[in-house]
Structure formats: C-alpha cells, structure tokens
Amino acid sequence: MAAEVQPLQPLRLAAGPAPTTPDQRYWARFSSQLQIPSHHSNPITSITTPQIVPSSSLPSQNALDTFAVTSGSLLQIFSSRTRKPLKNITRFDAGNTARSAHIRRDGRVVVAGSDSGLIQVFDTSSRAVLKTWRERKQPVWVTRWRQNGPLTDLMSCGDDQGVRLWDLTEEKSVREFWGHGDYVRAGEWMTSAGGSDAAMIASGSYDKTVRLWDARVGEGKSRGNVMTFAMAAPVEAVLPMPMGTTLLASADSTVAVLDLVAARPLELLRNHQKTVTSLALASHGSRVLTGGLDGHVKVFETTSWKVVAGSKYRSPILSLGMMAEGSAQEDKHLLVGMQSGVLSIKTRLSGQQKAQAKEKEKEMQALVEGRIEEYDMKKSSRRRKKGKMWERNMRGKDYTGEGADIVIDGNARGRLNNLKHHAPWEKALRQGMYEKALDIVLENNNRQAQLTLLTALKHRSALRTALKGRDEVTLLPIIKWLIRAINDPRCAKLTTDIGCLVLDLYSEHMGQSPEVDHAIRVLHERVRKNVELSQQAWSTLGMIEMLGAGG
Structure with a gap:
C-alpha cells in the first residue's frame, strides 16, 4: 500500500519583538472618550478622586463611585458609573473661582476652597452649607480630608503662605504651620507603611521648597517642619506614594522623586516640555500619571521610573485623576481637566463592553435615521441564523466516546494519497x-x-x-x-x-x-x-x- 502523502508543516518563526508594549496596549484601551465642556468655558481647576489607602477605614461605596470637579465658581460631583454630574454646587462668592473640592471618605460631605479665602463644607445630598471658615482673605488652593483618623479632620493650603489644620466642630483652625516664604499651591496628607496615619502633611510652595509637617511636634511659629527639600523652581504639585517613604513633587517641567528615609532625591523625571501641573496614582500605586501645560499625560512605572505610555490632548492640562472600580479596584476612568474648559473622561472597556457599546451605537444611529424597524429585523435574522448554524454543527455528532480517555479516529487512507488538496x-x-x-x-x-x-x-x-x-x-x-x-x-x-x-x-x-x-x-x-x-x-x-x- 502506498504511503500517505502529508502536507508540509508551515514554518513558524520565533516571536519577534512586539511593536507595542503591554503598557502601551493597556493604556490604549482607555478609548471610550467623553468630553464635557464647562459652563462659560472656565478652566477645570481641579479633579479629586477617592484615595485608597491600606487601612481598616476604607471609603464608602458612595465615595468610591464619585469624584469632584471645580471650574469657575462651580463645584460638580460626578458619578463614575454614568459619567454624568450628580450635583452642581454654586454657593461661592460672586466672581470667585472654586478650587480643590474633596469628598470625604464616607461620601456624605465635600469641602472646597475659593479665591476669596473662603472654605466651605457641603452636604453632598442636599447641597446645604454645613460649615464656613473665613480666617484669611487670600486664595485657598488645597483642601483635603484626612484619609485616616477622625472624619472631622481636614487641612488647607493657600496664598497666605500657611498650612492649616481644621476640625469640623471648631470655628477656627486648630493648628497652623508657617515656614514657607511664598504661595503654597500644593499639599497632601501623608501615610506611613501599612496605611497608618502619621498626621503628617507634605506641602509645596512657590518659594521652591517642599516641606513635611508633623502635627505631633510642639507649637510655635516654625515648629512642625520636620523635613525640607530645595527645588529648582516653584512647586506645582506633590504626591505621596502609598508606602509613605517616597514623595513626588513637580517643579517647572521636572518631577522629583524624593526619598523621605534618606532625605534625598532618588530620580529627576524630565519628560515634559512645559510645567507639570498635576500628579496622580494608578494601578494600585505601580504607575504614576503626570499632566502638563504641554498637553501631554505621561505614565511612569515606579520601579525604574521610565515612561511606559502617554497621550496628547489639545489643550494645556491643569488637573488629572484616575478612578478605579470593582472589588479589585482596577483602573477604569482616566480624568483630565484642561485650560480650554473641557473635562475629558476616557474609559477602559472590556471586550464584551466594547461589543455592547458598538451595538448600542448602531441601534441609536438607526433610531436617529428612522431605520429602527429594519435594524430590529436584521438583529432578529442574525439570531435565527446563529441558532440554525449551531444546529447544523451539532447534527450528526457522535458522542459515544465522550467518556473515554482516548479516542482514535480511523485513518482515511487514500484521501491524501494524491496532491489534490495541496497548494x-x-x-x-x-x-x-x-x-x-x-x-x-x-x-x-x-x-x-x-x-x-x-x-x-x-x-x-x-x-x-x-x-x-x-x-x-x-x-x-x-x-x-x-x-x-x-x-x-x-x-x-x-x-x-x-x-x-x-x-x-x-x-x-x-x-x-x-x-x-x-x-x-x-x-x-x-x-x-x-x-x-x-x-x-x-x-x-x-x-x-x-x-x-x-x-
């Protein structure tokens, strides 16, 4: 009997270098972009998202699903699920700009400062003013609730060169930190390893310094300043890393990675062409986002501090944030606020969500064009064809050997003895x-x-x-x-x-x-x-x- 002639096995080369890296493919999936213009095209001055810290006092689901945006004299609370505003708060002095709104971790109240020096606390449900502080007349650029510890604690930084601690039950600030020689435009609460609250604050000023303040250090004009870093330019933003041993600070077009244990800079990131205005964490702290006046958002990995991805926007970037969703708190929405007054929301969709969104888009297009009946008929026809195809594939199948460990098919001798089916x-x-x-x-x-x-x-x-x-x-x-x-x-x-x-x-x-x-x-x-x-x-x-x- 003649030997069976088998086709040649196609040659498969080893996989070469991929044209895109896994990080580039991951960040490219933030593609479902929604652009929301602000009222009167006011610049988006701040975007604040929930901060997840490793502690027993995690934010409530209500706080996790919302983020705050300020533009002009308007404070908006957005839903991350619908990507639409839930509340609009306009109770600021006429002509003043609202800045740095921050939702408390229980989701029930929000605080914001303004250019008049006013600090107000609002009920997120009724929008009622719960507290008002008027200690200073200079603009307040930063307001932040304490992420651990009492729910009544918060801090503020402003153009009066001071950093203040507040208690929601008190009529005046409970602690003041002095030492900066110019406007204080950046500030954040620090956390130590394990998420424990050390009651420390990092602040950045136009006097070209980054300072760490400890509320446990005694009172006095300059007491509480436990560490100072000199920068090459005015400081626009600071960002503590989750473990509490590293702090990022942006000065002009450079981002400094500061080691708080060794009290020295670890890295200087020089990847922007213009001033870096905002910093944000992503991917459980393994990635850092930077946004600048050059319109670029860049993604850094936090091991070697190399750029792994990036994107370009049409206007200078003033603020950015990352919203996470789900039990695993995976990156979901990339939020970018621009000088042009546009809030950009890019959402990372799964494969099934992409298919559903595409199908929904087709349905809406058919509805607008008056072809909805034709669309419904085609959709029903596709379902019927899919069912018939499945039936044809299943017809005549032999499952008699389904429970066997090994099934050996008979060799159809002669079928490949000629070259009929070969290329x-x-x-x-x-x-x-x-x-x-x-x-x-x-x-x-x-x-x-x-x-x-x-x-x-x-x-x-x-x-x-x-x-x-x-x-x-x-x-x-x-x-x-x-x-x-x-x-x-x-x-x-x-x-x-x-x-x-x-x-x-x-x-x-x-x-x-x-x-x-x-x-x-x-x-x-x-x-x-x-x-x-x-x-x-x-x-x-x-x-x-x-x-x-x-x-």
Whole structure:
C-alpha cells in the first residue's frame, strides 16, 4: 500500500519583538472618550478622586463611585458609573473661582476652597452649607480630608503662605504651620507603611521648597517642619506614594522623586516640555500619571521610573485623576481637566463592553435615521441564523466516546494519497519542479509559504537547483525577497545561505542588467547597515557585561 502523502508543516518563526508594549496596549484601551465642556468655558481647576489607602477605614461605596470637579465658581460631583454630574454646587462668592473640592471618605460631605479665602463644607445630598471658615482673605488652593483618623479632620493650603489644620466642630483652625516664604499651591496628607496615619502633611510652595509637617511636634511659629527639600523652581504639585517613604513633587517641567528615609532625591523625571501641573496614582500605586501645560499625560512605572505610555490632548492640562472600580479596584476612568474648559473622561472597556457599546451605537444611529424597524429585523435574522448554524454543527455528532480517555479516529487512507488538496507550490515541490515551486511562492507573496519552501529546499540540498539558470526577470524576485528578509534576525542564516548562492551563481553576469545591478546595490547597503547594527549591539553587550562584572 502506498504511503500517505502529508502536507508540509508551515514554518513558524520565533516571536519577534512586539511593536507595542503591554503598557502601551493597556493604556490604549482607555478609548471610550467623553468630553464635557464647562459652563462659560472656565478652566477645570481641579479633579479629586477617592484615595485608597491600606487601612481598616476604607471609603464608602458612595465615595468610591464619585469624584469632584471645580471650574469657575462651580463645584460638580460626578458619578463614575454614568459619567454624568450628580450635583452642581454654586454657593461661592460672586466672581470667585472654586478650587480643590474633596469628598470625604464616607461620601456624605465635600469641602472646597475659593479665591476669596473662603472654605466651605457641603452636604453632598442636599447641597446645604454645613460649615464656613473665613480666617484669611487670600486664595485657598488645597483642601483635603484626612484619609485616616477622625472624619472631622481636614487641612488647607493657600496664598497666605500657611498650612492649616481644621476640625469640623471648631470655628477656627486648630493648628497652623508657617515656614514657607511664598504661595503654597500644593499639599497632601501623608501615610506611613501599612496605611497608618502619621498626621503628617507634605506641602509645596512657590518659594521652591517642599516641606513635611508633623502635627505631633510642639507649637510655635516654625515648629512642625520636620523635613525640607530645595527645588529648582516653584512647586506645582506633590504626591505621596502609598508606602509613605517616597514623595513626588513637580517643579517647572521636572518631577522629583524624593526619598523621605534618606532625605534625598532618588530620580529627576524630565519628560515634559512645559510645567507639570498635576500628579496622580494608578494601578494600585505601580504607575504614576503626570499632566502638563504641554498637553501631554505621561505614565511612569515606579520601579525604574521610565515612561511606559502617554497621550496628547489639545489643550494645556491643569488637573488629572484616575478612578478605579470593582472589588479589585482596577483602573477604569482616566480624568483630565484642561485650560480650554473641557473635562475629558476616557474609559477602559472590556471586550464584551466594547461589543455592547458598538451595538448600542448602531441601534441609536438607526433610531436617529428612522431605520429602527429594519435594524430590529436584521438583529432578529442574525439570531435565527446563529441558532440554525449551531444546529447544523451539532447534527450528526457522535458522542459515544465522550467518556473515554482516548479516542482514535480511523485513518482515511487514500484521501491524501494524491496532491489534490495541496497548494500549487507544494505540488510542484513533490514532483521535483523546484524552480517552478519557488516562482509560485514568490509571486503569491505569502511570507510563511516562502520560508517553508526555502527551508524545505535547503534541507533537500535543492536550493542551487531552484536558483540556477535564471534570467533577469526570474532572478529579480529572489533578490527583492532577500532585500525584504535580510532585516529579520530570525531568518538570518537562511537569507545568508541564499544570498551567497545567488552571488556564486550570478556574480560573473553582473553589469549586464541595470535592474539586477541596482537590486544588488540595495541588498549590499542593507547588509552593510545590518553588520553595523550587529557590531554596535555586541559593543553594547560588552559594556553591559563589564558593568555587571564591576558591580
């Protein structure tokens, strides 16, 4: 009985470097963008999102599902589920700008400052004013509830050069920190390792310093300042890392990574072209987002502090935040507030959510165009076809061996004994017509088939037979294939063997065809560049090995 003729197994090259990194693909999924213009196109001065800290006092679900936005004299509380405003609060002095609204971790109250020096606390349900402080007349740029500890504690920073602690039950500030020599435009509560509350505050000022304040240190004009970092420019934003040992501070176009244990800078991130105005945490603290007046949002990983992704916006960025959702608190909404008064909300959708959103968009389009009945009929037809297809696939299935560990199908002998089901180039290969087989795959431009055939010819010692005796018309496709394939290091050995054979067979005929001569010159240039790159790579590897040996 004749042996069964099996088709050649397609050659699969090792996976090369991906054109995009996992981080780039992850952040590219924030694509469902919603742009919300502010009233009177006022700049979006602040976006504050829930801060998740590792402690027993986690934010309520109500607080986790909402974030606060300020623009002009308007404070808005948004729902992260609907991406729409739940409440609009306008109870600020006429002509004053609201700044830095922050929702308490129980979700019941929100605090905000303004340019008149007014600090107000509102009920998030009724929008009623619960508390008002008017100690100062200068603008208040930062208000933050304490993330751990009493629910009544909060802090503020402003243009009066001071940092203040407040108690919701008191009529005046309960503690003041002085030491900055200019406007204080940035401030955040610090947490220590494990999420415990150390009652410490980090503040950044236009006097080019970042200071740490400890409420446990005794009273006095300059008491409480436990650490000071000098910066190269006015400080616009500060961001404590979750473990409490690292602090980020932006000054001009640079972001400094400050080590609070060693009291020195760890890194200086110089990836923006203009002032960095805002900082935010993402991915459970493993990524940091930066936004600047250059309109760029950049994503840094927190191990080597390298940029792993980024995006460009049409207007300078004044504020940004990341909203997480679900029990695992996965990144869900990327929030960006711009000078143009536009609030951008980009949402990361799952595969099923994307399909549902696309189908919903089609349905709405049909409704607008008056084709909703036609759309419904097509949708019903697709469902019926899907059901019939499933029935056809299931019809005649034999499940008698379903419970067996091994099922051996019978060999349909003779079905593959001829070349009827093989590709044309494979039929020519089986019949020993190597030159014809090579011409077919080069004409079809199927890269996998080309590599499979050329490898098979090499293993059969038939490459020379397939390449010899060609004229300029049939030789040019081979040289052009070499020009394309020579840059792929995964098939360098194969392209080298074929190139050497072509030169061995046709070098004495060079100069007779301008087209072939030009193709050979292009191939020579490609080879030269690849050799240079290879030499540079080896030199770099040698330097890395020396550094490793020295360490």
